[in-house]
Amino acid sequence: MTDILSPCPGTVVAMADVPDPVFAEEMVGPGVAIVPAVEPDGGTTTVVSPIAGKVLKVLPHAFVVMGDGVGVLVHLGINTVRLEGEGFEVHAEQGAEVAAGDPMITWDPAALPASAAGQDVSPVVPVVLMDGAKGSVTSDATGGVVAAGDLLFAAP
Secondary structure: OEEEEOOOOEEEEEHHHOOOHHHHOOOOOOEEEEEEOOOOOOOOEEEEOOOOEEEEEEEOOEEEEEOOOOEEEEEOOEOHHHHOOOOEEEOOOOOOEEOOOOEEEEEOHHHOOOEEOOEEOEOOEEEEEOOOOOOOOOOOOOOOEEOOOOEEEEEO
16 A cells, blocks of 8 residues: 655545546546645645655646556646646656655646636646546545645555
8 A cells, every 4th residue: 555645735625526527537547636725825835746756757737656556646737737837836857756745846726817728727636546446546535624745545
């Protein structure tokens, strides 16, 4: 079992509640999502790696870390790819080894536009167990508030 930790603070919601059918129907894989906490005075949030491993892919709006036989995708928002990197500061390099909790990307979810390139934008952050069986992830954290580094779920 590998513990998958929260990459950012916020409220944990079921994958089915993500406003994107590709994630909601677990086409990418099972997991949970986080509605990011918004700082009362605004400001950025640094998203951290949910596991130790190798950075397989890093984009301004998403990253994949491969750990002990477990790959995890963290996607910062929905339709944020349409922002073409604007508003995201990447800290990690593709191919680098990271520890759980290492800074990956800084962004301000409260500063996202309502839409981009004709698509609705949402700050919801899916945390996906790559290649996991549909419905294989359950989380005691669903419905609760987490801090970065708190346990989200355990990968088989």
